[in-house]
Amino acid sequence: MKAISGGTGTPMWNKFRNIQTILFSTYSLIIIVVFTILVLWFYTWTSDLLRKNATDSLENNGKSMQEQIESEIRKMNDVSLNVMYSNLVKNRFKQYLSDIDNGASEPVDPAIPQASEPLESAKELAEILTAAIGPSRPVEQLYLYDFKNKVYGNGFDNRERYYDPKKKFWYDEVVSSDATKIITPPVIDEEMSKYISSRDKQYSMSLFRLFYDTYNVPIGIVEVKQYYNRIMRSVLDYKRDNPDQESVLVYTDAGEILYPLEANAEDYEAYIQYAGERRGSEAPDRFTSAFTNPLTGHKELLSYHHSSFTGWNTVLIVSENKLLSPLFRFARTTVLVALFILLFAIALSYVAAKRITYPILKIHRAIRNIRLDDLGSGRVATQELNSGLNELDQLHGSFLQMSARLRQSMDELLLSQSQELQSKLVALQTQMNPHFLYNTLATISAMAEEKMNEEIVAMSENMSDILRYISSDQPLVPLETELLYTAKYLEVNGLRHRSKLMYEFEIAERLKRLQVPKLIVQPLVENALKFGTLEKPPWRIRIKADVADHRWRISVSDNGPGFSEDSLARLDQKIRELGRSNEMPVLQLGGMGLLNIYIRLKLTYGDSARFELANSPEGGAVITIGGKLSNKEE
Incomplete structure (x- = not known):
């Protein structure tokens, strides 16, 4: 025969071999698998859609700006071409130049006002140029330069004046370039800034063309000028609406940055280089690509757009x-909603699993979790099972009958123990009252001999308060109250x-509401006063309460002679005897108050009670009591 083990230990895996766990695990696994597949599919599909929409939005914004x-x-x-290909402009401009030359060769007396042909030619030229610009005025300013250092303006600036080609940075490039x-x-x-109410200096950009006559001979230069803010209006509007999102870069094929103004070229060098490499290898006019910024290491998306007409490149840069x-x-949001639905389904x-196995589990848990405390407190279930299964209902009924008999016996035992404990605490408390009263009356007697009448009156009033306190029937009081009457x-x-x-007094604020046995500190102070006054005054007594390692402690120290070795040994032996026998000490008027405090701490806090007697290195005795803080007190 095999020996049957009498141990109660159960392998961990056996604890999960029950109907409820198996049903719950099966249902949960099916729900988790199906739900996870659906959520992943939905998230993948939606995230791809959102990513595509975000990328398309970036591309569309870049394309729109470009x-x-x-x-x-x-x-x-178009305005420059209108001027270039207008025979009227060519003829009037040639006539204007010819009239100027002729007028210059025939001196006129300035004191005699008279009509001049150059003035008439200038008016006719202004009307033709105004017509060439158009009624909607798509540009702000038009200039015609001749090669005799004269310029004629149309727009905000309608003046006729001389210019110095050497001071025009664009002159040599326009005259010598083969570009159209x-x-x-x-x-x-500075000139166009005069016509804007803003105090900020205005930037402008110009488009230049050589101006040819009907025989394709250059006779001047056409400059069409526009405010920079108007050319870059789409970029500026976009940055105003998205101040903290995308960065915008506009630069020429030569790498010259047009936007942002006064930009640090090093900050954008990596973008320009990357776009140039992509164009060099694949030659796309536009693309959107992932990009890692070498300066910051951040992942970004870069949307590039090139204009073959202007030779400019527009780049939108945004953090992923x-x-x-x-x-x-x-x-x-998807994860939170999914978790909530998943938890709800589980x-x-x-x-569902609990409802199926409830009758069996109810009996099993009731038997497994039964404790003597439950029997004594009456927390054992007394209702019928009504599971619909006769065998289980009969088994549950028998268990209820057994529980009732055990509960009756337990109630009697607990009642007896409670009465015994209460009697001990009352007896110990009763011992302390006459002891305190005797000592106080002895003090009053001594003061009467010294004829300290006013002090006796004040002492009697305090005595009245103290006697009212010690005669109350509350075994536990807040530490704040105990310290008040100790004071x-x-x-x-x-x-x-x-x-x-x-x-x-040095009391931690959090301990003031700590519940302690009544008259637990005052006897310690009385003991310190009794033996501390054996030395020469002044006599110092210090009461300190603090918290350490989830435990409270109260120490009372004095500057007296301290405990003798015999006293410490005798008290220690008596405390050990009380700990073994759990008997109450007999409080004599000549002493033994410390043992009373010890036994009350033991009855209240059990093994967590602390009671220590020692001598301070600086001199004097130190008595420390304490206990463990409850969860509520922590």
């Missing part, structure tokens, strides 16, 4: 985190000893 910039340049180009048009970078335009922030918010599976006791003795007695 097209609007190109549109402004085309307006400038030349667009200059933005510069501060910012661009895909809707996706991230959706992901967080909870339903748990309820009254010290005041009573202070009336007698005056400046010879000094005392101080």
Whole structure:
């Protein structure tokens, strides 16, 4: 025969081999697998859609900005072409130049006002140029330069004046270039700034062309000028609406940055180089690509657009985190909602499994969890099972009958123990009352002999408060209250000893509401006063309460002679005997109050009670009591 083990230990895996756990695990696994597949599919599909929409939005914004910039340049180009290909402009400009030359060769008396042909030619030329610009005035300013250092303006500036080719940074490039048009970078335009109410200096950009006559001979230069803010209006509007999102870069094929103004070229060098490499290898006019910023290490998306008309490149740069922030918010929301639904579904599976196995589990748990405390407190179930299964109902009924008999016996035992414990505490408390009263009356008697009448009156009032306190039927009081009456006791003795007695309290704020046995501190102070006064005054008593390692402690120290070795040994032996026998000490008027405190601590706090007697290195005795803080007190 095999021996049958009498141990109660159960392998861990056996604890999960029950009907409820198996049903719950099966239901939960099915729910988790199916739900996870659905959530992952939905998240993947939606995230791809959001990512595509975000990328498309970035591309569309870049394309829109590039097209609007190109549109402004085309307006400038169209105006310059209107002037270039207008025979009327060519003829009037040649006539204007000829009239100027002829007028210059025939001196006129300035004192005699008279009509001049150059003035008439200038008016006719102004009307033709105004018509060439158009009624909607798509550009702000038009200039015609001849090669005799004269310039004629039409727009805000309609003056006729001389110019110095050497001071025009664009002159040599326009005259010598084979390009049909030349667009200059933005510069501060002092002239056009005069016509804007803003105090800020205005930037402008110009488009230049050589102006030919009907025989294709250059006779001058056409400059079409536009405010920089108007050309870059789409970029500026976009940055105003998205101040913390995308960065915008506009630069020429030569790498000259047009936007932002006064930009640090090193900050954008990596973008320009990357776009140039992509164009060099694949030659795309536009693309959107992931990009890692070498300066910051951040992942970004870069949307590039090139205009073959202007030769300019527009780049939108946005952090992936910012661009895909809707996706991230959706992901967080999806996860939270999914977890909530999943937990709800698992909870339903748990309820279903529990409902199926409830009759068996109810009996099993009731038997397994039965404790003597439950029997004594009456917490054992007394209702019928009503499971619908006769065998289980009969078994549950028998268990209830057994529990009732055990509960009756347990109630009687607990009642007896409770009465015994209460009797001990009352007896110990009763011992302390006459002991305190005797000592106080002895003090009053001594003060009467010394004819300290006013002090006796004050002491009697304090005595009245203290007697009212010690005669109350509350076994536990807040530490704050205990210390209050301890202070009254010290005041009573202070009336007698005056400046010879000094005392101080050092109490942690969190311990003031700690529940302690009544008259647990005052006897310690009385003991310190009794033996501390054996030395020469002044006599110092210190009461300190603090918390350490989830335990409270109260120490009372004095500057007296301290405990003798015999006293410490005798008290220690008596405390050990009380700990073994659990008997109450007999409180004599000559002493034994410390043992009373010890046994009350033991009865209240059990093994966590602390009671220590020692001598301080600085001199004097130190008595420390304490106990473990409850969860509520912590």
